[in-house]
Amino acid sequence: MSRVRRIGALVLTSAVLCAFVIAVPANAAEEEERIITVPEAFIASASARGLDLNLFGNHLTIGSSNALIDSSPKAQSQGAGVAIIAGTVADALAQGATITSTPPQACVVNLPLLGLLTAALACGEANATIADGQPKAAATGKIASIDVGGSLLNPILQAVGNLLNSTLSAVVDPLTNLLGGLLNPLLGTLNLDLQDTVQDLLDGLGRVTGLLSIRVGPAASQAITTADKVNGTAIAQGAVIEVLPGLSALGAPLLTITVGDARATVDVTRPSASTDDPTAAVATPAFQAALLKVDLGVPLLGNVTSIPVSLGAPLVLFAGTILESTIAVGGGSTGDGPNGSKFAIADGVSLQLLKGLNGGIGIALAHAEAAGGGRSAKLSVRQIAPPVTQPEELVRTGADGALLPMAGMALLLAAFGVRRLVATKRP
Amino acid sequence: MIELLRTKPWVRRGISALSVVLLLGGVALVGYPFFTNVWQSRLQGQLSKQLASPELEQAYRARAVETGDSLTRIRIPSLDVDAVVVEGVTPSALRAGAGHYPQTPLPCEIGNVSIAGHRTTYGKPFGNIDRLKAGDTIELTTPIGGCVYQLVKAPFVVEPTDMSVIQATAERTVTLTTCHPRGSAAQRLIVQAKWVKDLQAA
Numbered sequence A: 001m002s003r004v005r006r007i008g009a010l011v012l013t014s015a016v017l018c019a020f021v022i023a024v025p026a027n028a029a030e031e032e033e034r035i036i037t038v039p040e041a042f043i044a045s046a047s048a049r050g051l052d053l054n055l056f057g058n059h060l061t062i063g064s065s066n067a068l069i070d071s072s073p074k075a076q077s078q079g080a081g082v083a084i085i086a087g088t089v090a091d092a093l094a095q096g097a098t099i100t101s102t103p104p105q106a107c108v109v110n111l112p113l114l115g116l117l118t119a120a121l122a123c124g125e126a127n128a129t130i131a132d133g134q135p136k137a138a139a140t141g142k143i144a145s146i147d148v149g150g151s152l153l154n155p156i157l158q159a160v161g162n163l164l165n166s167t168l169s170a171v172v173d174p175l176t177n178l179l180g181g182l183l184n185p186l187l188g189t190l191n192l193d194l195q196d197t198v199q200d201l202l203d204g205l206g207r208v209t210g211l212l213s214i215r216v217g218p219a220a221s222q223a224i225t226t227a228d229k230v231n232g233t234a235i236a237q238g239a240v241i242e243v244l245p246g247l248s249a250l251g252a253p254l255l256t257i258t259v260g261d262a263r264a265t266v267d268v269t270r271p272s273a274s275t276d277d278p279t280a281a282v283a284t285p286a287f288q289a290a291l292l293k294v295d296l297g298v299p300l301l302g303n304v305t306s307i308p309v310s311l312g313a314p315l316v317l318f319a320g321t322i323l324e325s326t327i328a329v330g331g332g333s334t335g336d337g338p339n340g341s342k343f344a345i346a347d348g349v350s351l352q353l354l355k356g357l358n359g360g361i362g363i364a365l366a367h368a369e370a371a372g373g374g375r376s377a378k379l380s381v382r383q384i385a386p387p388v389t390q391p392e393e394l395v396r397t398g399a400d401g402a403l404l405p406m407a408g409m410a411l412l413l414a415a416f417g418v419r420r421l422v423a424t425k426r427p
Numbered sequence B: 001m002i003e004l005l006r007t008k009p010w011v012r013r014g015i016s017a018l019s020v021v022l023l024l025g026g027v028a029l030v031g032y033p034f035f036t037n038v039w040q041s042r043l044q045g046q047l048s049k050q051l052a053s054p055e056l057e058q059a060y061r062a063r064a065v066e067t068g069d070s071l072t073r074i075r076i077p078s079l080d081v082d083a084v085v086v087e088g089v090t091p092s093a094l095r096a097g098a099g100h101y102p103q104t105p106l107p108c109e110i111g112n113v114s115i116a117g118h119r120t121t122y123g124k125p126f127g128n129i130d131r132l133k134a135g136d137t138i139e140l141t142t143p144i145g146g147c148v149y150q151l152v153k154a155p156f157v158v159e160p161t162d163m164s165v166i167q168a169t170a171e172r173t174v175t176l177t178t179c180h181p182r183g184s185a186a187q188r189l190i191v192q193a194k195w196v197k198d199l200q201a202a
Helices: A002-022 A150-159 A168-190 A198-207 A403-424 B002-007 B009-051 B054-061
Strands: A033-038 A041-055 A058-070 A074-082 A089-095 A106-113 A117-131 A134-143 A146-148 A212-216 A219-225 A229-236 A239-243 A255-259 A262-269 A283-288 A292-296 A305-307 A315-317 A325-329 A332-336 A342-346 A349-353 A361-375 A378-383 B070-076 B081-087 B098-100 B111-117 B137-142 B145-151 B156-158 B172-180 B187-199
Touching (some): A041 A134, A058 A229, A089 A134, A239 A361, A283 A361, A292 A325, A403 B009, B009 B070, B137 B172, B145 B172
Parallel strands (some): A041 A229, A058 A219, A074 A134, A089 A117, A262 A361, A283 A342, B081 B098
Antiparallel strands (some): A041 A219, A041 A361, A058 A074, A106 A117, A117 A134, A212 A239, A219 A229, A229 A262, A229 A361, A239 A255, A255 A292, A315 A325, A332 A342, A342 A361, B070 B137, B098 B111, B137 B145, B156 B187
16 A cells, blocks of 8 residues: 555656656747737848940949839849949938938049040939838939040051061061961951052051940849838830941941840739738749840941841851950849749840950840848738836746745655654554 | 554554655655755756847847846846846746846946845855955846956845845946755845946947
């Protein structure tokens, strides 16, 4: 019988011990009734780049913009004429107590760059606002035109300076190594042949006003919020590039490259009511890649050749000569980001011009990106938070730390004493 | 009484049952601090994960952290203290070890951030704050950033009703409160520190 009692006591003791570990709730807060609202969340961004230039090893980004909004709420944007020139960069940020940010347009006129080119006008502008909790951000980076110096042609001109009165045919052999395959396309553009004099050739080269002339449209980015959707849109407007402008008697360039707009956009729907459906906020991306046209020759003389360029099939011109150039068209894509977000990219046009001239010029044109995602508000009736009352005294912590174990020892001693009493007084 | 024990079996059984009850009660009370520490340790793991979650960051930015949810991590390098502090100072919230007085500013904000912590149970995060001295530092890390405070004076004792220690201040300060002496609620031990620098975002 006493053995049964001992076993029973052990079982009860174990149950008490386990109760402290198992019975306490998982969250430190009491399970009181509470209504919890998880607010809506969204984010949208856009980024556009007008032109990325790599000039004989020197890198420059011209005409860029970025815009970002999220549901914290925050609106942020930056527009830059030339990203590394602070005078052409405008930044805007609306967040917290600042609900409107519209800095002045940042412009520089006749901006020299890298010692090799001049930008006629470079500007950046940006603005960011938060109205009724709806953030909006927009930015533009633009540059009027860029001219790359004709002084880079001097090595060619000096090489033929002593042969002014000789016929081209008499000098073509010694010049072949120096000029490489330059002669044939140059002569064709200048409407010359080998019986003309070198002077005629120099006259043609002397009309050249520069190595490159680039007119590029603005790069604009925008991220906005409306009652039913969030949108991010990036547009990199196109450009016209003239290689050796003014080469012919009529002023036409050797090569004319026309690039269209590149656009990328993402729309995110905003559900009108709270819902637990995680797919209620839908992000939809779209893109439009830049179109490209390449014209070789002199337009007004009727000998312009339009050369098509297809996606995946780069065009190579003047192969093996100083003027060798490669033109490739970029496409676009859409895809999935984290947490149900989407992105869209419109790749621009890639040009590698005049590779034989000190490494050549690399140009990446008209690139646009947009991304966005969101989650609707969720409403759950779970608990009601207890009212927060002002305490009458500083919170009690730790008062029972020593007293309880001491009381426990007293109980254990009492239990031992009672057991001894029962055992000794048993008949 | 002794005769009853000798002659009445039901008396012996009753007193035997009483001894079992006393035994169970004694074991429970002796083990209570240990059980609370085990409980708090398990809870701290959950609170650490919650502190790193994007949902809590959003609630924190909206200043809508619920009572009992993670609010900040407190580190006291000189005492090797590293614990998650919850929002609220209700008895259930304080099972996490330490809780933030809700009527005081959020960590690293202007004003007097006040935190109450256990001294002998539930992980006893403030068990040794009486050993702090001027120059010791206290770090608070939240989902959106953190900062460091430094003691300018030693801990001091006040009456439980002295609410002035958690009143607002014009500068950035932190106040820790716990019961004093150890195991008693007769008084409160107070530690106060001033802001010295901000930390990178958590």
